[in-house]
Amino acid sequence: MACAMPSVQYLAGFHCPAGGLAAHGAQLIPWKGNVYVSIGKSVYEYSMEKKCMLAVYEFATEIWCIELDTKTQQLYILCGQSGIYLLQWDEKGRLLKEPMSATSTGGVNIFFIGVEFCCLLDPSICYFTVCHEVLVAVSMNQNKWEIRLFNIRSSDHKGNYPSAIREMEISVKPTPGCRDICKGNSLPPVLLCVSLWKKEELAVDFHEFTIEPSLFTFLFGIDLAMVNSPVVICGFPDGQVVFFPLKTVPSPKSDFTDNQTKSSTRLPLLYNLEQPVVFLGATKAQISDGENNPWTNSSNKLFCDCILLLGQGGLMVTITAGNKAEGGTYEFREYHLKAPVKSAFCSGPNLYYSTCSDIQCVVIPQPGADLQNRILSYSSYNIPMIRAMSPISCCSEGDKEFLALSDKGKLMLFILKQSEDTAQRARLSCSQAGQRIKELLSQIASVSERASPLKSLIEQRNHSLLNLNKVVAISQAVLTSRGANMPVRCKVKPLWTRRLQQDCLVASCILENKTDFILESGWNLCIHLSTEGSGTSYSFSVMNLQPEENMEFIFPLVTEESEHLEFPIKITFALVYSLQELDKSSFQDPQSSLFSHTQSSICLPLQEHIIDILQCLRLKPHTGQPFPTTFHCMSPLDPVEAFLRSSGGAECKPGQPSAISKAICNAESNYAVTLVASVRVASVILHRALKKEDSDTSLCSLLFHWLLSAELPLSQNPVEVHGMTPNGREFRLRVGEVSAYDLSPANPIPATEVQIISPHLDALACLHLAVIRRLQILAEKCNQDGCISPEINLDSIQKQVIARESLLKEVKSLLDNLCVRKDLSFESSAKKRLLCLYKELRDPGLLLL
C-alpha cells in the first residue's frame, strides 16, 4: 500500500559517468553533518549544514568501496585494480599528506590523489571493511574468495601495511540462480562487523552494531562471547554467508584436525541464501512494552537482537534468539520481499530497501511471532532508481532522515514523519476501513475522469502528428523531384460526352500516385483552367489514392462566363492539403481550431498542360458522308440559321428531313468563298522529328497523325480530313508535299504544306494558329538539335519581308481608321480589304525552316 510521500530535498547533483552508475559505483557515508559520496573516480565531501560541496578527491581508477574509520576519522578508499588508499585529515580539515595536484574551482577544492596515498597495493582486492583496528580485505583468486586481515596500527613509516596477519579462504559455490561470479566483479561481497553488547558502554555510534549477549552466544559460541571478540559476517555473491572472529580462539563450529596442512581455515557457513547477498544488518526488532518509541531512548545504546541477511532476489532471512527454555538455539526465518533489491538499511524495527522502481519499507516481524506469513506487507514510497541509501543518526522527535543517491547521481534527503509510521501500524476498524475504501474509490473515479479525456486528446494529437508527418513526406517527395520523375502525375485528355442531349467537351484527368504514400482524405486536386480571357478552377478531393494507383477526374472545359470555347486552354494542377484536417476537434468547435481558416493549407503545384483546338476536333469517319447528328454542338452558330433550322422542320413529315434543312445542311457548298490558310514546313524538319526507322508511311500521313492523334486512327492514311471544331464550324484539312520557291527561287526547298479550308473565318484562324504553334515547336526542337538549314537566297527573303511590311502597315492603318471612323461604308470596305489581306497572307502561307 502506498503511504504518504516523504518530504524530499534535493541536495546536490554529482557528475555521473556515462551510462549511469556502475555496479560498484556509488556509496554514501554520512558523518557528523557531512556526507562522503563516492561516484565513479571521485569522492565528494558535501556539507549538509551549509548545503554545499566542500571538497572533491579524484582518483586514477574507479572507486569500488569507501569506509570511514569513525574513531580516527580517516577515509579508506578501494580503487579497483589498484589498492586501498587512505586519506587522513588533521583537526583543521587539511590532508596530512600533500596530494599530487590540487585545484580550486568555485570555492571547491579538487585534489588529485596519487599512489603515495596508497596504503595497501594489491590489485586483486574487491571489497574491504575497517573495524576494531583491523582491515579486512576480500579478494577473488580463481575460484576462491580470499579474506585477509591487516592490523591498522602496525603500519610502518611509509604508511604501508606489512603482510596480512591472517588469511582465510572460502571457495565459491555457484548456484543455478547466480550468474557467473568469477568473471568480473559484478557484485561485491558484503561485510558486517558485529560485537557483543556491554552495558557499560554508552557511546552511541551508528556504525557499530552490538548484539545482545544471548544471540551472540548462541550464534558464535561461548568462547567468542567470553573473549569479547568482534565477529565479521561476510555475504558473498554466490549466496554464502560466513563469519569469522577477529580474535583467534577456537569455537565449536570450526574443525581443527591434527593433520591440517592448509593454512586456510574452513570458515563456518552461517547460511546459504542461494542468491547474491546485498545487505547485512543488525537491528532491534522486538519492541517491549516499556519502550513504545524506540527513538526517544537514544541515550541508551540499543543492542540489536536480530541479524538480517538480504539477498538480491528478495529473500530476507532474520536470525533471532530462539526459545530460551530449549537452551542455546537460534532461529532462521525466511521472508520474501520484492526483487531486485539494490540497497537497504534498517532503523529500529523497520527495514527500508530500494528496488529499481521503488523504496519500500517493511516491518521486521517480532522474534516470537508465528511463522504463518512469509510475505510481508510493505509500504512503498514511489521513489524509483535509488542506488544507495544511508540513515542519518536520528534526530529529535523521531523524524527519520535518510540520504539517498539516485542512479543519475543526485543526492537527496528524505524525511519520514514519524507519525506516518505509527499510523501504519494502527489497525483500521471496519467502518474506518469502509470509509477509507469509499474515499479511495471516489478518488480513483475522479482521477480516471480526468484521465480519459486527456488520453483521447493525446491520441488525437498523435494521430494528427502522424498525418502531418505523412503530409510533409508527400510534400517533400513531390517538391524535390520535378520533371519527368514526378511522383504525382496528371494526364489530361479532352473527351466528348453527351450531356442533356447535347455534346459537350470535357477533360479527363488521370491522377497517378507513384509515391510510397497514400494520398488520404484532406488532399484536394485543384485544377485551374485559364484561357486568354478568363479562368475557372475546380477542386476535387482525393480519397485514399493508394500508391501505384490512378484516379480519374472529369471536368468540363467550358467556362461559365463564355459559352464559346477559346483555345488554347491552359490547365494547371496542384495538390492542396488543408491543415484543418489535422485538427479534428475544430469540426466540433470551430472557435477553438488551431489553424485559422485562411492560411491553413499546403499547396503542391503539379504539372501544367495546354489543350489546344487540335485535340478537340471531331472528324468525319468517312469523307462524303454527312456529319453524324451527334456532332452538332451545343450552341447554335448563327441566329438566322438557328431560326431556319427550327422553323423549317415543322411542315415536314416525320422521318424525312425537310428541304430547307437539307439546304441548310449543305450550306457549306452554298457559301461563295471558302477561305484557305496554309502553312509550310521544310521536310527536313519533319524528317528529323517524326520519321522513324521503319517507315514506309509518307511524311504527310505522319504529319496528319501527329496533328490529329486524338481522333485519327492509325490505320488510316488520309490525304484530306473533314472535321468539325468544337464550336460547330466545319473545316477541311489537307496535307501535301510541295516545293517552296519563294525564298530561294533557284533551289526549291522540299516542304510539306498543311492547308486549312473552312467557310468560317474564326475556325480558320483558330486552326491556323494552332497548327503554326505545333509546327513551331517542331522547328525549335530541330533548331536546338542543329538542323542543316537549306540554302536561302537572302535577296528573296528581303523582298518578302518588305512586301509583308507594307501589308502590315496597311492593316494597321485600316484598323486605326476603323476605330476612329464610324462610317458604315468605310467599315464594310475596310473589312473586305482586311479579308483580302488575310487571304493573301495565309495563302501560300508561312514557311517554317
Place this chain on the structure above:
Amino acid sequence: MAGDCLTLWLEENNVIVSQWQGSTSCANTPTDKQKLQLCHADLYRLLQKIQGLPASPRSLPLEMSVLFNAVICHISATGRIHGEHNNHIAEALVRVLAVGSPGVTEQSSAELWQRVLRGGYAPDMAAPLHRVAGLQGALWLAEEKLQEVHDLISSLLHPEDPACSTHIRAEEKLLAVLRAWRVPSESGERALVVQPVQQLRDVLYTSAAFLQGIRAMEASQLPSAIDLLREAAESLCSSRVLAQMYTCLGFCFQKLEKPQTALQYWKQALQLDFRCLAALHHSAALYRAMGNVEAELEALSLLYKALLSPQPEAASSSTQACFLIGTELIVKAPSLTCAVRSPSPWKVKYLTARSCLASKRGEEAAEHYLDLLALLQDEAHQEDLLPNPDPAPRIPEVFLEAAASLVLEKRWQDAMTVCEEVLGRTAELIPGSLSVDRTQGSPAGIAEQLNCILWASAAHLHQGLSQGLLGDHKEAVTEYTKCINLLVKVQFTNTGAGEEMETDWHSTEEAMLCVLKAAAFLGRGRQFLALGKQKESLVNVQLGLQVSPAFPGAALTRVGLLRTLGRRTEAASYLQRYRGERESLAEQWGALKRDLPLYLDPHIGDPFPAHDSLTGELDESAEEMESEAAV
C-alpha cells in the same frame, strides 16, 4: 623497420632494468616496492607493445626476456604469485609456436612447453627460453606441481646429461634434474635481466628440495625428509629460510624420538634467525614432554617476550640476499606445516600458566592466568598468520583453570569473580533438561550444551569451595545445591540402536559428571558438618559415595561421620569393606583421574585432614572395634 623496433625495445628494456638495478639493491622497503611496481608497469607496457606485432623469430628472444623481467618484478612487488602469470607465459609460448607451426589449439601450459622444447628452437632463443622455463618452474613449484616441473626441466636437458639415467630414487629425480640443468650462458645477451638464470636455478633447487622435504615430513617419511631438508639447507638460501629448514629438521628428529638432536637443530635455527619462534615453541613442548618443567617455563617466557616485542623490519633486510625471487616467495607459508608456525602470545601464556598450575606453582600460575585473562579481553591481539593445530583450550575452561589457580593461592574473592563470568555466559545456553544418547553421536548443539552444564557446575563447585573456605557456609551450601541441580538435568540414555559399537561417545563426560556430582555432594556434606548438621552431612556423603565410590577420601569421611554420630558398628563394617576394596578403588580412581580436567584439582585433592592421619586413626579404631567385636 623491424630491426629498428627491436633496437628501440631493447634499449627501453635495458633502461628500465638498469634504472632498477642502479637504485637500490634490496627489495624490502616500501619505496622500493613502489619502484618495483613502476618498473613492472613499464615493462608490462613494453611487453604489450612487443606483443602487439605478430611474433617474428628476431623479436622473440627479446620478448621472452621482457616477459621474464616483468613477471619477476610483479611477483616481487606484490609479494605473491598470481595466477595470471601462468597465463602470460602461456600466451608467449603460443606466440613462439605460432612462428614455427601455426594453428596451435588451446593447450595446457605443460603441453605447450613440451611442444616448444621438443620442436627445436634457434640458438639465440636458448637463453631466454631457459629463463622463462625457470620462471615457469618457479610458478609451478609454488603450486606444488612437482611432476610438471620435473618434466619441464628434463626436456631442457641435453641427451648426454647424467640425470637422464633411471636409477635414481623417485624423490631425488627432480633435484637431480635441476642439478643437471645447464643454463646457457648469458654473456652474449644484449637484453638485461633482473635476475640471472643461475640464481634462479639455485633458488629453484633449494625450493624444490625444501618443498619435497616438507611433503615428506607431512607424510611421515622421515628419513627421506631429513635427507631432502639437509640437501636444501646446504644450498643457496637466506638465513630466514635456513632457520625454517632447521626447524623442520628438528621436528623430524623429534618425531624420530631423538630429542637431543632436535633441540640442537632448534638452537641453531634460533641463532640464525631469532624470529623463528617455532623452534622455541617446539623446544618448550619437548621439555614438557621430557618433564623438565624449569626449562619449559624458561623457554616459554622467552617465547612470550619475543612475541610481544615489536618485530624490527629493518633487521631482516640486512640478512636478506638480494634477489627478487627467493625461496620464501615460492615456498610460501601455505605449504609450511605446523612445524614452522609460531603460536600466538596468548597461547604461549596459556601454556606457561597451565604448566605452572600442573606443577602446583600457585603464585606463578595465578599471575599468569590473570595476565592471560587480561590478554584475552584486550582489543589488540597480535594474531598469528596460521592457525595452530594444537588442540586449543576452550575459553570457559581457561577461566575455570584460572579460578582453580586462584583457589590454590587462596584468593577466594578473585576466584569467585572469575566464576561469575563463566556462569554469566553459560546461563543462557543451558536448557531445562538434556538427554544424551550414549550409543549415538550427538549433534554439536547438544554436545555444547553438555559442556556448558559441566562448566557451569564446575564454576559452582569453585564458588562453593571458596565460600566455604571464606566461612560463609550457608552460601556454600546454596552453591553446591545449584551445582547438583544443574548436574541432575542431564540424563544419559541408551537408545540401543548402535549396540554393536564399542565406543561410548560421551564416556568422558559421563565420568566427569559423576565426579562432579560426587564432589558436590561431598562438599555440601562438608559444609553441613561445619554448620553442625551432621545428619544432613552424612546423607550427602552417602549420596556422593553412591555416585562415585572411588572418590578419594569419601569412604573414610563416611566412616568418620558414622563414628561421630555414634554408629560405630556400621562404621566398623564399612571400614572393613573399604579396606578390602581399597586397591581396586584406587586403581579405578587413577584411571578416572587421568581424564579429568585440570581445574577440578582443588576438589579432588584432599579437603579433609590428612589422609594418612585419618587412616592411622581409623586403623587404631578399627583394631579397637575388632577387639570389641571379638569380645
